[in-house]
Every structure is written in C-alpha cells, then in structure tokens.
Amino acid sequence: MKIPSLVFIIIGFVMAYFSNFINSRVDGSNIKIFFYVGLGFIIWGFFKILTAFILRDKPIRAKTSIPPHRIPTERTIIKCPICMAKHYSNSNYCHLCGAKLNK
Numbered sequence: 843m844k845i846p847s848l849v850f851i852i853i854g855f856v857m858a859y860f861s862n863f864i865n866s867r868v869d870g871s872n873i874k875i876f877f878y879v880g881l882g883f884i885i886w887g888f889f890k891i892l893t894a895f896i897l898r899d900k901p902i903r904a905k906t907s908i909p910p911h912r913i914p915t916e917r918t919i920i921k922c923p924i925c926m927a928k929h930y931s932n933s934n935y936c937h938l939c940g941a942k943l944n945k
C-alpha cells in the first residue's frame with residue numbers, strides 16, 4: 843500500500859466538489875462524470891481503509907520475516923574433505939561426519 847487511502851478520499855472529495863461547483867456554473871457541461879469519478883475515489887479509499895482494518899489482525903509478515911541466517915548468501919557447492927558429502931549451504935561443518943569444511 844504505497845498511496846494512503848486517505849489521499850484517495852481527499853482526491854475524491856475535491857474532485858466531486860469541484861465538478862459539482864463547475865456543473866452549477868456552466869450549463870450543459872459534461873463535468874458530471876468527474877463527480878462520479880470522485881465518488882469512486884471516495885468509495886475506493888473507504889474500501890482500502892476497511893480492508894486494512896480487517897486484515898490488520900492477521901499475520902501477514904511471512905514474506906519479510908525470514909531469519910537472517912536462513913537467507914542463503916551464496917549457492918556454491920562445498921564438498922566435505924572426509925566423506926565427500928555435498929553441501930549447498932555455506933555451513934562451517936559437515937552435516938554427516940561433522941568435519942570442518944574448508945571454503
């Protein structure tokens with residue numbers, strides 16, 4: 843959510859207000875369409891606030907909350923010098939025999 847939903851409501855109100863104002867001054871103008879567009883902005887803004895309010899309690903931080911040690915910094919294959927087991931992570935010790943891995 844990059845644009846705050848309050849901005850949508852403000853834009854909607856301004857758009858609806860000005861189109862209504864111009865429409866009252868100029869006869870037979872097609873500015874009325876902006877009134878409905880503004881109305882749409884207001885509804886969209888309220889809808890965004892409502893959905894943000896509903897979804898607030900749910901844990902939606904699964905994407906960003908990866909522990910730093912879980913992130914693979916490099917995908918190089920390390921072979922254990924003792925048992926020749928392949929390691930795809932940058933771990934320090936062999937997961938099979940426990941030998942120290944030289945990188």
Ligand SMILES: [Zn+2]
Nearest residue numbers: 922925936939
């Ligand atoms: Zn090993």
